[in-house]
Amino acid sequence: MRARGLIWTLPLVVAAGVALWLWMSGGLDSLAVWAAEGQREAQNAIARGVRAIKQGDPGALAGLMGVAFLYGLFHAAGPGHGKLLIGGYGLGRAVPALRLSALALASSLAQSAMAVLMVGAGLGLLAWTRTQVTGLADGALSLVSYLAVAGVGLWLVLRGVRGLRRPGAACGHAAHHDHDTPHHHHHDETCPTCGHAHGPTPAQAEQVHSLRDALVLVGAVAIRPCTGALFLLIITWRMGIFPAGIAGTFAMGLGTGLVTVIAALASVWLRRASVDRLRAALPDPATAARIAAATELAAGALVAFAALSLAIRLL
Structure with missing residues (x-):
């Protein structure tokens, strides 16, 4: 029993170690600096591309699309809430790779759409200045986005806690079990003795949890548009070529989405290579269910910790 306890608490220990490392070392600061430098270069190229379009240069629009796509790649390469949320969710929940990748791409494109709506409404309807539009994005919307991501992390923590309690309760009917009589559990069936399912079947675990989950993930990323x-x-x-700006914005979204999809695939692979293999190797479905719940709790705690750390920097 002690060995089993160590097994299902291991994800919590790993999560605590990663959180401590992020806090003490400053995380991926070198990557952030590299990405910021790349973004500045791409932004200068974008300005040149916009001027070329205004002057009617042939091929200028295609060039702008390429530069905008590269900007999205550099933007996504640095620390960001999109990869944090999608990657954390993929580690914490058993989600098919294709489905999580679709959510990753949808969140990036929704972020582009949010930028278009914000600029169109701010400049066109409210007559805001550039400073007001960017100030709203960098200030209030950034804070709301980080808090929303932290909320998703805490939501995963809560579901993990419930999952940790459920298997123990399901298998702890001392009054109804004859402990002198051995009984067997199966990962894909109910217990023949107590009639309870002590853990989700692989097919159940692969189901998307709800449309609500998808909307929450996409919304938390899309709240804060890319600078x-x-x-x-x-x-x-201002130059009167707003449609070119819209096209470039969605090209950025595709660049960002590519990196976010890679993060999604990496999180799914990591979960299958570690947590899911460990669960499959365990003969006791209750312990397997505890490992899944502990992993969800740990992933949620990491997401919440990182998002709150980023939110605190804005205060």
């Missing part, structure tokens, strides 16, 4: 997209949209609005 580069706002920059592109504002200058194209």
Whole structure:
């Protein structure tokens, strides 16, 4: 029993170690610096591309799409809430790779759409200045986005806690079990003695949990539009070539989405290579269910910790 306890608490220990490392070392600061430098170079190229479109240069629009896509790649390569949320969810929940990848791409494109709506409404309807639009994105919307991501993390923590309690309760009917009589549990069946299912079947675990989950994930990422997209949209609005800005913004979204999809696939692979293999190797479905719940709790705690750390920096 002690060995089993160590097994299902291991994800919590790993999560605590990662959180401590992020806190003490500053995380991926070198990657953030590299990505920021790449974004600045791409932003200068975007400005040149917009001027070329305004001057009617042939091929300028295609060039802008390529530069905007690269900007999205650099933007997504640095620390960000999209990869944090999608990757954490993929580690914490058993989600098919294709489905999580679709959510990753949808969240990036929704972020682009949010930028278009924000600039269109801010400049066109409210007559805001560039400073007001970017100030809202960098201030209030950034804070709301990080808090929303932290909320998803805490939601995973809560579900993990419930999952840890459920298997123990399901298998702890001392009054109804004859402990002198051995009985067997199966991962894909109910217990023949007590009639309870002590853990989800593999097919159940692969089901998407709900449309609500998908909307929450996409919404938490889309709340805060990309600064580069706002920059592109504002200058194209002022130059009278706003459709080119919209096209470039969605090209950015595809670049960001590519990196986020890679993060999604990596999280699914990591879960299958570690947690799912360990669960499959265990003969006791109750212990397997505890490992899944502990992993969800740990992933949620990491997401919440990282998002709250980023939110605190804005205060």
